[in-house]
Amino acid sequence: MTKEQVGIEELIEKKIADAYKEKFPVSRQHHEKLINYIPGGATRSLSYFKPYPIHIDYGQGAWVFTHEGHKLLDVTNAYGAIVHGHGDPDIVKAVQEGIARGSQYSTPTDGQYKLAKLLCERIPGFDRVRFVNSGTEATLFALRTARAYTGKDKILKMSGGFHGTHDCVAASTKKNVITAGIPKGMTEDMLEVPFNDFEAFEKAVKENSDELAAVIMEPFLGAGGVVLPKPGYLEHARKVTAKNNVLLIFDEIFSYRVNTGGCQKLYGVTPDLTTVGKVVGGGLPIGVFGGKKEIMNIFCHEKTSKPLYHSGTFNGYETVMQAGYAALSKYDEAKVAYINSLGDQLQNGLLKSFENNGLNIQSNQIGSLLNMHFVNEPVTTAEQVLESEEQLHTLMHLSLLNKGIFTIPRGLFILSTAMTKDEIDLLTGKIDETLKELLPLIEEKYNHLLL
Ligand SMILES: Cc1ncc(COP(=O)(O)O)c(C=O)c1O
Missing domain, CATH: 3.90.1150.10 (Aspartate Aminotransferase, domain 1)
Structure with missing residues (x-):
């Protein structure tokens, strides 16, 4: 120099x-x-x-x-x-009116019904959804759902893909991300391929199909730099996973906002499971995971003798449901x-x-x-x-x-x-x-x- x-x-x-x-x-x-x-x-x-x-x-x-x-x-x-910016009057009104009647109850609510219905009507990959409190929790449960449903353990992700901070997805190729404290066992079933590499994707899915429960990917790398999929990449991911009996999870926590039905609607590619968060809570903490009925029914208390356990004190928090519904209703x-x-x-x-x-x-x-x-x-x-x-x-x-x-x-x-x-x-x-x-x-x- x-x-x-x-x-x-x-x-x-x-x-x-x-x-x-x-x-x-x-x-x-x-x-x-x-x-x-x-x-x-x-x-x-x-x-x-x-x-x-x-x-x-x-x-x-x-x-x-x-x-x-x-x-x-x-x-x-x-x-x-x-x-919708800070202090959006419709969201403020929904929160104020909602919280005055109590913020959270230990039962299913109308707010959950309204937001779940709206999401299932809009997002092609959602037949059924469940609510959590952050994007991190949503991807955690989407992976657990995929593993429980398929009986397989491995998960494939994209390098540079961000899915929150729980142990098995936190290890990342990003600069400055220190992953000390994550036991090796948490990541030994995680595979990674470069985003937009058609061949590496197909090879990894084919070679691991017996053990691979799911691929989790953002339709474009969001936090990883708004890196868009090459033409045909999402279609390729759909085709290869379906052919090899592996579930496809789209993490649309960041990408949902580009279309009322998320990127999956924009690109015309429907995954088996989807996660959303961020804007769908109207600025309040939320995470949602969901997907095809036959997969999500693994949680169904009515039709399954031993439903997959999924609890959480704040799941489906009524005030958040009201804020999310107000935000999405005007995000047409x-x-x-x-x-x-x-x-x-x-x-x-x-x-x-x-x-x-x-x-x-x-x-x-x-x-x-x-x-x-x-x-x-x-x-x-x-x-x-x-x-x-x-x-x-x-x-x-x-x-x-x-x-x-x-x-x-x-x-x-x-x-x-x-x-x-x-x-x-x-x-x-x-x-x-x-x-x-x-x-x-x-x-x-x-x-x-x-x-
Ligand atoms: C694609 C994606 N997945 C998961 C998450 C984690 O969500 P949260 O920060 O609500 O835990 C984020 C957050 O930026 C995200 O962009």
């Missing part, structure tokens, strides 16, 4: 970090109080970033407000759980088309900005989800996502906060229906400004990203 490089790098890093510290001093005070009680000052790994995370006071529509009083455009939307075809058009607008704006700035970098988008990658070729694998230049992501994230835009550090943007074209223009403009700010560093240190 030359002296000049260090100069530019240090200058840009310092300028951005100083501006951040100057803009968010109260967040720093809150962080310093919190670290006395929560290690590192964050109760989920992802919400921490250096030098310290912002602390949000409240949210309203497309915006969040920090304790400093800064108004930031929220493009994280609770990692995808919020789709028209709303999905609207939010997806905002995603298209963002994608078009960014592609123009990359070109105008002479940059050969990538933006992967589907509907209201978009991930930028500092990589100089189209990103179709999880391995390429790991190659994206981390320093540029870190600087872009802080710099956008300085400009009033709250994003996910690794370049993931999640939109809400509370946004309009104006917010997308604002967002595109601020990303463009940030790229211009980083350009001297890119020219010096990352010139493989130049056109």
Whole structure:
């Protein structure tokens, strides 16, 4: 590295970090109080970033407000759980009216009926569903269901696929994910193939079919970088699993929002089991797993002498059911088309900005989800996502906060229906400004990203 490089790098890093510290001093005070009680000052790994995370006071529509009083455009939307923005009046009304009548009972409820019916009517892979409290629990039970139903133990997943944090799926190829504490036995029945590799998929399924209960996959890698399936990949997965007597599970916890029936409806590929979460709880904690009637009836108390056991104090929590029903009722075809058009607008704006700035970098988008990658070729694998230049992501994230835009550090943007074209223009403009700010560093240190 030359002296000049260090100069530019240090200058840009310092300028951005100083501006951040100057803009968010109260967040720093809150962080310093919190670290006395929560290690590192964050109760989920992802919400921490250096030098310290912002602390949000409240949210309203497309915006969040920090304790400093800064108004930031929220493009994280609770990692995808919020789709109608903060404090959506219909969801608030459903929660307030619901909770006033009691929040949870020890019986089946009307809220469970309404949300289960809506989900089964919309999502092709759902004949029957069961409710849990997080996406992690939903994939855990989808795997248990598949293993119990088939009597087989092995599960195949995609490298770069994210299915939550329970032991057998937490081990991941992602950078920085430490999986100490997971006993070897939990993962010895887990197989992994690269996403979008047709041959590796077929080979792994064929060779292990006697022991393989299921394949679990996201229709596109979500948290793993919005990596879309190559044409025919999902169809291939369906065909190969069916032929080899292996169940196919689509984890649509992140991807559901792209269509009223999830990606499975969009791509016309119906799995045996499906998990959803995030938006289907209207911003409250939820997970749902379900699938074909003949499989899900393994839980049926009426028709099975020994139904598979599945309990949970908060399963089907009535207030969550009401919030989810309110959120999904207004997340209809028209709303999905609207939010997806905002995603298209963002994608078009960014592609123009990359070109105008002479940059050969990538933006992967589907509907209201978009991930930028500092990589100089189209990103179709999880391995390429790991190659994206981390320093540029870190600087872009802080710099956008300085400009009033709250994003996910690794370049993931999640939109809400509370946004309009104006917010997308604002967002595109601020990303463009940030790229211009980083350009001297890119020219010096990352010139493989130049056109
Ligand atoms: C595809 C997918 N599966 C599972 C999960 C885990 O969900 P939760 O964070 O609600 O446990 C996530 C969360 O980001 C996800 O994106």
